[in-house]
Amino acid sequence: KAGVTQTPRYLIKTRGQQVTLSCSPISGHRSVSWYQQTPGQGLQFLFEYFSETQRNKGNFPGRFSGRQFSNSRSEMNVSTLELGDSALYLCASSLVQGTGELFFGEGSRLTVL
């Protein structure tokens, strides 16, 4: 069974631009979560989607948004990029709700110049 797939793996943007990251969960997994990982702040929860509905949201500004499609694939978007948005963005899918067993992808490494 294929794991969680994230695209693109690496990207470079400039301040003020916007970016869209994509995540394909493990087949059958309906929950998709997004996390931001930085050396300074560690792993921080962005949001979670289940059956196309955002179920949880972290403490990030409105520039960070996401969505989930009917096939459970998810995208997250960051608008008006800032230097501090440089990070590894991790997507995770899960089969069972309310547990900590998330299956993470390898992440999308965003660099903002």
Next chain:
Amino acid sequence: GESVGLHLPTLSVQEGDNSIINCAYSNSASDYFIWYKQESGKGPQFIIDIRSNMDKRQGQRVTVLLNKTVKHLSLQIAATQPGDSAVYFCAEGILTGGGNKLTFGTGTQLKVEL
């Protein structure tokens, strides 16, 4: 609790020894706790979880201990191997709402010396 910190604490162990990685969690209302392993260039990988109504759980070569009195979680790895070298994160979650929102700790770098 939010994860903070620029420098990860490091634990160095000899191959074959047992490793103990500690974590202090922040939310006494958390319902479950999890340990993740992250190797360089990869996403975190689930190791083991424990519900708040338990104080010990064992897996293959790993044991998680939970002390709710002092809000402390530990991961014990038996007979540590070079492949165990990675950053280990504890995380906590709450069942309310049925979601999977996790709060991660800062992480500990485990280095296995041959």
